[in-house]
Amino acid sequence: MIPFSDPSASYQAHKSEIDLAIKRVLDSGWYVLGSEVDAFEKEFASFHGKDLHAVGVANGTDAIALCLRCLGLEAGDEVITPSHTAVATVAGIEQAYCTPVFADIEPISKCIDPKSIVKRISAKTRAIMPVHIYGQPSAMKSILEIAEYHHLEVIEDCSQAHGSEIDGQKVGTFAKLSAYSCYPTKNLGGTGDGGVILCQSQEFADKIKSLRQYGWNEKRESTIPGFNSRLDELQAAILRVKLRYLSDDNKKRRTIAKMYSQAFNHLPITLPSQNTNEVHAMHLYVIECEQRDELLESLRSKKVGASLHYPLAVHQHAAYANRIRGGDDLPMTESFYNKNLTLPMYPELPNEKVEEIITSVKSWF
């Protein structure tokens, strides 16, 4: 089976550097929040631009909760977000005791629809959390305008979009705070759980550094109630290696996406949107097809690890059904979930496998 993602191929591609990094950490005897985390934070911030700060945390879900806590959001404060996302986005909002509210998605980008955001704003709304789904940037200009007009915070969920750009500006740098997962399958993924928060101010970075470790100050006194959400040195050392290859790896993903899109151009399927002013990180290559289930079955029978991202939108899961405001009015999201299908996508996917996948798709029609 050709997998849809292959973290072990990423390890093999950078094995000698990763092995050295692991040895360096094991020999150091310092395993959690140390010099590797410090260096990763600096390198991750400077990858995104000047005068930014980054804070390593335990995973992307915690990153979301920590951003909300850092901004002072409290129990009952509403955060508008899409239901077309990983469950983790919504779990992170609830982990911070905030109330998620679902907005619909745009038909082309599949990211949160600014018009739907405006419809959902209430007296309790405090923040908007766009998700750059599959690596496709959200409409940040409109979202920031809405936020400014209604005095709302914006937190970008960049877990699927490390390195995506709009007009030359990397996603994650539009909002004061942005959350990233570094789970192994992500464009920047470690070999275990990990996450990072990008901050525009030193003040926020300091607050998150305190929140991620019991609300401690330098004297280890808890000055605010906090979490345990530390990044370990092994993950940080591995992520430092991977970060050096991120731009290159993203280019390889886009080359594969181009091969797919050119080959499927005349088929009755909807291809991922690609705008000329944007850089798409191509975390996932997701098409829409009316006979999705039949195509999925056929591809799997031909050993192509096609998959669904996701089988259900968040509001369709039992844990969230009928209790999140906005969940009863998501026509675009629901239509997309009847048709979405993910094809294999990772930088090390060999050309001959891409051709094999293309042949399997084309021969089905």
Ligand SMILES: Cc1ncc(COP(=O)(O)O)c(C=O)c1O
């Ligand atoms: C859009 C999105 N947000 C948040 C997360 C949460 O990340 P983690 O699994 O590291 O907690 C993920 C990862 O699955 C994600 O894809």
